[in-house]
Amino acid sequence: MSREILFEIKDVNRTYVDTNDSTVEALKNINLSIKKGEFISIIGPSGCGKTTLLRLLAGLDVQESGTILLEGEEIKGPHPARGYVFQQSSLFPWLTVEKNIASGLKARGVYKQNKEEVSQYIKLIGLNGFEKTYPHQISGGMAQRVAIARALINHPVALLMDEPMGALDAFTRADLQDKLLELWKENDTTMILVTHDVDEALYLSDRVVIMSPRPGKISEVLNVTLPKPRQRSSTDFTAMRNSILEKLHLASEIQQPEYTI
Amino acid sequence: MSIIKYIELSAVSVAGFLAAIFVNLFFKQVAEIEINTYPINSSVSLTADQAYRFVLLGLILIYIAAAVYSYRNEERRKKFLSRVPFRFVIGLTVALWDILGTKLLLLPQPFFPGPSRIIESFLMEGDYIFQNTLYSLRLFTVGFTLGVAFGVGTGILIGWFPKVYYWIYPVLKITGVIPAVAWMPFALTLLPTPFWAAVFLIVICAWFPVAFLTAQGIASTPKIHFEVAGTLGAKTPYLVLHVAIPHAMPQIFTGISSANGFAFTTLVMSEMLGQPGGLGYYINASKVWSAYYKVFAAIIVMAVLFSAIMKVIGAIQNRVLRWQRGLVK
Numbered sequence: 001m002s003r004e005i006l007f008e009i010k011d012v013n014r015t016y017v018d019t020n021d022s023t024v025e026a027l028k029n030i031n032l033s034i035k036k037g038e039f040i041s042i043i044g045p046s047g048c049g050k051t052t053l054l055r056l057l058a059g060l061d062v063q064e065s066g067t068i069l070l071e072g073e074e075i076k077g078p079h080p081a082r083g084y085v086f087q088q089s090s091l092f093p094w095l096t097v098e099k100n101i102a103s104g105l106k107a108r109g110v111y112k113q114n115k116e117e118v119s120q121y122i123k124l125i126g127l128n129g130f131e132k133t134y135p136h137q138i139s140g141g142m143a144q145r146v147a148i149a150r151a152l153i154n155h156p157v158a159l160l161m162d163e164p165m166g167a168l169d170a171f172t173r174a175d176l177q178d179k180l181l182e183l184w185k186e187n188d189t190t191m192i193l194v195t196h197d198v199d200e201a202l203y204l205s206d207r208v209v210i211m212s213p214r215p216g217k218i219s220e221v222l223n224v225t226l227p228k229p230r231q232r233s234s235t236d237f238t239a240m241r242n243s244i245l246e247k248l249h250l251a252s253e254i255q256q257p258e259y260t261i
Numbered sequence: 262m263s264i265i266k267y268i269e270l271s272a273v274s275v276a277g278f279l280a281a282i283f284v285n286l287f288f289k290q291v292a293e294i295e296i297n298t299y300p301i302n303s304s305v306s307l308t309a310d311q312a313y314r315f316v317l318l319g320l321i322l323i324y325i326a327a328a329v330y331s332y333r334n335e336e337r338r339k340k341f342l343s344r345v346p347f348r349f350v351i352g353l354t355v356a357l358w359d360i361l362g363t364k365l366l367l368l369p370q371p372f373f374p375g376p377s378r379i380i381e382s383f384l385m386e387g388d389y390i391f392q393n394t395l396y397s398l399r400l401f402t403v404g405f406t407l408g409v410a411f412g413v414g415t416g417i418l419i420g421w422f423p424k425v426y427y428w429i430y431p432v433l434k435i436t437g438v439i440p441a442v443a444w445m446p447f448a449l450t451l452l453p454t455p456f457w458a459a460v461f462l463i464v465i466c467a468w469f470p471v472a473f474l475t476a477q478g479i480a481s482t483p484k485i486h487f488e489v490a491g492t493l494g495a496k497t498p499y500l501v502l503h504v505a506i507p508h509a510m511p512q513i514f515t516g517i518s519s520a521n522g523f524a525f526t527t528l529v530m531s532e533m534l535g536q537p538g539g540l541g542y543y544i545n546a547s548k549v550w551s552a553y554y555k556v557f558a559a560i561i562v563m564a565v566l567f568s569a570i571m572k573v574i575g576a577i578q579n580r581v582l583r584w585q586r587g588l589v590k
Contacts, residue, residue, distance in 0.1 A: 060488055080494035090489045094507040094584045106503070107495035136588045154493060 006158060006190050007034040007057060012066035014052055025215030026052045030066070032209065032218060036157070039184055039191040041201035042209045045248065049216025050194045051087075054160050057192065058084045071157075080108055083151025083189075085161040089143045091135040097146050098122065098131040104153040114153075121149040124186075125179065141172035145179065152183065158190040165200065177203055181228070198244050202237060203230050210247055220247055267338070271328035274345040275321045277352015282317050284356040284364075285310055285377070292366030296377075299384040312384055313377035317355070324348065374554035382558035389543075394562055396538035397528060401570070404460040405524045408467025409517055415468070416475020416516075420509070421501060426476070433472055441466035441527045445534055459531040466527045467520035474516030478509025511585065514578045521574060525567050540566075 012030040015023050026049040034040055042050045055061040056068055059078040068075050070082070078084070091100045102118045105111040122131060125145040127138075135143055144164050151159055165173045177200060184191050195201050201208045205224055212219040222244065226236055290296075300306040307315075331341035355376055361367045362375030383390060418425045419433070441462045448458035482505045490504050506513075532541025540559045547555035 058492055060491070078488070078491040078494075080492065082492065084489070084492040086485060086489065088485075090485050092486065092489075092504070092507070093588065094510070096584075103490075103503070104493050107490055107493035107499050134584045134588075150493065 003035040003037060005033050006036040006038075006071060007032070008067075008069040008072075009033070009053075009057075010067045010069075012053075012056065012063045012068060014049070014056065014061070014063045027056075027063070028215035028217045030216075030218060032221070034158075034190065034192065037188050037190055038207065039193070039205045040207045040209060041193045041195055041205040042211060043195055043198065043201045043244070043248070044211030044216075044219075045213055046196070047216070048211040048213040050211050051162050052216065053211075054084075054162050054192065054194050057158070058082050058160050060084070080104070080154035081157050083154060083156035083159045085144065085147050085151055085159065085164045087163045087166055089135065089140065089147070091143055091146055091150075093135050096132050096134055097127060097138065097142075100135065100146055101150050101153055104150040108154065117153055121153050124183065125149045139172070141168050141176055144168070144176065148180070148183070152187065152189070155187075156189060158192060161191070161193045163194055163196065166196070173197075173200070180204065198241050198248070199232060202226075202241055202244070203232060208244065210244065219250075262338075264332075267328075267332060267342075270342055270345050271325065274328070274341075274348045275324050275352070277349040278317045278321050278324075278355070279352070281352050281356035281359060282314050285314055285317075285359055288360060288364050290364055292364065294363070294366060297381065297384075299381075307384060309377045309381035309384060313359075313380045316380055371551050371553050374557065378554040379557045379561070382552075382555045386555075390558060390562060393538050393540050393543040393559075394566065396536075396542075397532065397540045397563075398566065400456065400459055400532070400536075400539060401463065401524065401528050404463025404528070405467055405521070407460065408464040408520060408524065409471050411464060412468045412471025412516065412520065413475050413513060416472040416509075416513070417479055417501065417506065419472065419476035420479025421505065426480075430476070433469065433476075436465070437469035437473065441523070442530045442534065445531060449535055455536050459528070459536055462531050463524050463527050466523040470519045470523065471513065471516040474512045475509055478512030479505045481512075482508040511582055511589075514582065517574060518571075518578075521571060525563075529563070 009030055009032040012027055013025070014027040015025050018024050030049075030053060042053060044050050052061060056063050057075070059075045059082065075082075092103060095103060098118060101121055102111060102115075105114050105117070119131075122128060125148065127142060127145060127149075130138060130142065135146070138146075148159070148161075148164070165176055168176065180191070181204060183189075191204075193201070193204065202224060208222045208224060209218055210220045210222065211217065222240075224240065226234075226240070230237055296308050296310055298306050298308045299312075327341060331337040359376055362373060363377055364375075366375075368375075415429065415433070419429055420426070444462060444465060445458070448461045449455065452458040452461055486504050486508060487500055490500055495504070528539070529541040529544075532539035533545045536542050540563055544556050544559045547553070547559070
């Protein structure tokens with residue numbers, strides 16, 4: 001199945017100067033095409049530049065060299081067409097759940113004509129009855145669902161997620177993964193997920209991008225052809241997980257990776 | 262807690278004031294002082310002692326009403342009960358004060374008049390005290406509102422624009438440490454009326470803490486909030502109005518609360534230094550005639566007025582910052 005290309009990443013480099021005044025190559029010669037409607041995961045040990053890559057796609061950061069094209073156009077700054085979900089809870093603490101979701105519309109100044117969508121998205125993420133609560137009164141999993149709804153209400157072509165489930169417990173995580181698949185099917189949004197959880201990447205994605213650190217580069221792109229919904233305990237799934245784990249070990253020979261199974 | 266016990270404790274809370282009434286009624290007037298009578302209208306007239314007892318009765322009725330109102334709510338009930346011993350002792354203190362200040366006249370006069378003598382000021386010139394209170398209130402409202410508005414405005418600019426920070430912040434830091442009344446001579450010369458001169462001083466003294474803390478609140482907004490808003494499609498006006506300002510709100514209110522205290526001080530001091538009215542003016546004018554009981558009357562009015570203003574600001578703050586409930590101590 002060939003699909004239209006959404007993101008075209010060509011020879012992208014990004015270096016940082018760290019606190020010791022030495023330069024760190026966060027990304028080196030990154031080349032990747034992401035197709036429209038695809039669910040793609042970026043996985044790798046910490047320091048491999050996966051968050052940096054995601055931030056470049058969002059327009060929250062700028063590369064030193066190379067180009068990133070979105071449907072043929074260069075990315076200039078953040079845009080609601082590329083929704084972004086942050087690692088830690090990023091809800092506005094002074095707004096209720098309902099108003100946090102509405103802030104997606106309000107920020108663009110289109111709240112009045114799309115008001116009724118807010119309650120639709122609250123229903124979609126299963127938070128009915130929590131409309132008037134404040135972020136500190138709900139659980140971490142609920143907060144991340146709100147953050148996802150807030151990004152989705154702008155109908156983005158792509159949803160970029162930076163370890164959105166990193167801080168959640170196993171049950172909540174599995175729950176939210178299913179919710180994510182559901183939302184993906186309904187909205188036909190391109191999903192780009194940064195994670196350090198091999199299971200999560202395998203469970204959700206069409207393709208898994210494996211990155212390695214120092215300098216951050218793509219070491220392999222895997223097609224995951226297992227039919228959905230996937231069984232985490234199936235032999236194919238386990239075999240694939242083991243092979244990815246092995247590759248991650250190879251990719252970070254020097255340093256022990258931080259992921260846990 | 263049983264209702265009987267609650268009624269008992271409520272009775273204790275007013276018993277002190279009741280005792281004060283009895284003391285005033287039945288304690289022999291030993292010292293020779295004149296108890297003046299003042300006509301209220303064509304048919305009714307009151308002595309200072311009667312007026313004093315009416316005030317005590319009023320307090321008793323207020324506390325009984327509070328007891329009834331608080332009974333139904335657990336939290337309010339606790340709050341009410343916690344104040345029972347304090348109110349009882351206050352009542353007894355007033356009774357003692359009445360004995361020492363009026364009945365036996367043992368306190369040095371005219372500096373420490375008895376309670377009925379202070380109440381007498383309201384009988385003598387209640388209208389005049391009321392007019393002066395209104396003058397103070399008007400001065401405070403205009404000055405404080407302008408000062409807070411001005412402070413929040415400059416605070417936002419300082420916190421948002423590095424250029425404004427560079428040029429205005431040092432000015433803020435220097436003027437902030439100067440007591441506002443020091444500008445009085447200039448204010449009186451440069452502004453058309455004494456009223457606006459005092460407004461100017463209150464604006465200056467409220468401006469500093471509000472601007473300072475607003476700027477701090479704006480500048481300390483976590484970057485992630487701006488990034489979130491950016492990915493949602495927000496432009497600068499949204500970032501300022503709906504991200505930076507809400508984030509700065511707790512600090513803005515801290516600024517407003519401390520500005521409030523400074524503004525009271527500046528208000529009274531500037532009234533004492535050159536206003537045609539106001540409670541500060543009234544204190545000064547009464548002092549000249551050694552009418553210290555009037556000074557006390559004005560102080561009582563100030564205490565009530567300023568606590569009321571602080572209550573109002575506190576209520577607004579609770580409403581605006583209700584999202585913080587449960588998040589901070």
